[in-house]
Amino acid sequence: MRQSLPKESNILEVEKKWQSKWEEMGTYRFDWNDLERPVFSIDTPPPYTSGEFHIGLVLNWTYFDVVARYKRMRGYNVHFPQGWDCHGLPVEVVVEKANKIKKTDVPPDQFRKLCMQLVEKNIEDMKKSIMRLGCSIDWSTEYRTMNPDYWRRTQLSYILLYNKGFIYRGKHPVNWCPRCETAIADAEVEYDTRNAELHYIKFKLEEGGFLEIATTRPELIPACVTVAVNPNDERYAQYVGKSIQVPTTDRMVKIIADEMVDPKFGTGAVMICTYGDKADVKTVIKHDLPVIMCIDDKGRMTQSTGKYAGMKSEEAKKAMLADLKGQGLVDKAEPLTQEVSLCWRCRTPIEILEREQWFMKTRILTDDVEKNALEITWYPDYMKHRLIDWAKSLEWDWVISRQRVFATPIPIWYCNNCNEIILAKPEWVPIDPRTEKPKIAKCPKCGSKDFRPERDVLDTWFDSSITCAVHAGWPDRKDWHRLFPASMHPSGVDIIRTWAYYLMVRSLALFNEKPYQSCLINGMVLGTDGREMHKHLGNYVASLEVMSKYGADATRQWATAGGATGSDIPFRWPDVEYGWRFLIKLWNASRFVNDLIADFEMNDKGEYALQPLDKWILSKAERLTKKVTDALERCQFSIAIEETRNFAWHVFCDCYIEAVKDRLYKPEHYGEEKRKAAQYTLYTVLYRILQLLAPITPHVTEEIYQIMYADDKGSKSINLSPWPALDEKLIDEETEKHGDLIVAVIHEIRREKSEKHMPLNAPIRKLKTYAGSKDFAKIIAEGKEDICGTCKIEDFEVLSKKGDGREVANYGDVHFVMEC
């Protein structure tokens, strides 16, 4: 005898109960000792420890948790690790603001400690959310990129890449955030449009007269190294090669011709400064022009600007314009909207400065990136172009050094005497050159014992772009290739250019191998109004608010049902509420089925006197299994959830259960065999529904499984039960057609009753059916028992001719006349 299901299910409590039980039982541990099952490894993103596990991350984590759960049921030994990406600017910025300090105001150790405290607290909050979402993570794998053990791996990868010639130090223009006082990579630059003013300024020609140029940044005039015009611009052809004076200075520069100049912008003559933008960088390199750095690390004008030195650029702009006006050199100003480059973290406009930095050679790998991107399976497929296009668009190598504190140190020292670079040996790491000396007696080149540390640190992407290898156990486990390349790398559409790209180039450079075999891309979560989600737009939803109100299983239904994989999806409360109502429906239906099958036991032969409707739903359940399996194989989660919910709610609950109730209640009328057949069908189909739902709604399905099925089925969790093996011979088109017609007749009779305000269980004295054809008459006659039982018909007549009466929806030839 089975346990009964409680009448009311407290879904939220059930979820929490299973979350801690799974953890106690070690349900989701990866088994290194299991050499039988195939391995499936997920390259879980270590989320940036901002402190909030926002709704966008809920979408990501739901996606790959569904994959993990599905793969386990398919018999894989699933490796689903979880780490935390701790370092970097955002944490430093918060610490600076909270303590009202700048990174340089306190000793690095102290600043680092403040950062670590904040990160630990943030991790605690974020971990709660991931657990609340019910992710089947193997928590024994947890790691932090700020810990020495991870430093060791990041630094080792640096040393290996250095020795392979992929890392170099170079003086090169870099994107620079004057607020954060650090170089940032192309991938960290964001773009926005702002209103600006285009100033028309007169430059004096050496031979007399003026040339007018237009610029939005007159404060850069002291760094003007040439004036350029388009070679096809006839207005200026005569001036090319002539000298022109840089206003407010006594410097003369040559006028050059370059196709990059747009003759339609401003006056068609532009000044090239070092540096106003990336176009300036190109022109300077192409024409081998000198560099005058006019802005410093803090965004102030340098000594080379003369009287403007020390001013912020906005001040310098005003002062410069006043001076130019005084000399009568300003013609006019026009409003202009222009695209500006911003620091991704603090949204300060970036400057382009020339700085000595560490770089990783990435552009030489572009062909290789493309080749591997094409070999990888992408969900959805078109996303591969995002990676390829990005790789091809890069003009600069990856600047990997940062002028910050809270990051992995670069394992480098310099000889103070001869400037020799001392690279750490692999066995020295983890090491912090800022506090530790190199483990050598003297400089190998000059014998000096005087060293200075590299104070720059590594870009945080340099930490997180080796996760595939670290998850696999590199460099400590000899068998790390069991998990490498990762089976699946999940990524948001917004971080393909960073995470997916950096992983790829690093892995190709380090191991000469791709890091992942497939890439699962999720879109962005939009606000409740369909716009980008922002706190200040009032369309913001906190993930914990959703989960504490409706729990994980409802939230996960929203995430999976929200839209096609890879597309942006809005957050919609009604979707979560629908998911919640579905869980209640599933619970109530299971409870009802459980009561109906209380005395049911599988017979030895597994053979039952299946009736047309039993065969009908068994065939449909099999067809559903095929659809859901196909969908999950292709990471089309929305199809999997929608198909299963529709089947469970409308086919199983609304049609089948209703149609067999009478058979179950009255064995004396139908016979015990037919009752057992209905019990068997209910038992089998409900189990199938639970299994197909388990990857998406793991908690409620687990609770029902444990009460109704665990003893029979033997798996310790539904999440570890074997995925239903498809039995194609159970799919029978004819059977389904017959059942569809019988169900349609039942429905129509019930509709007629309710329109006549009759109770559904009110008897019908006589029902005459005009089937319209012999075939239909035969089918309806086959379903006679279920039709009469469900609709309480005393006298049921089926005629094959056409006739009048109420038409059965979707079956225009079938009519019936009801006599009460």
Ligand SMILES: [Zn+2]
């Ligand atoms: Zn910044």
Ligand SMILES: [Zn+2]
């Ligand atoms: Zn030396």
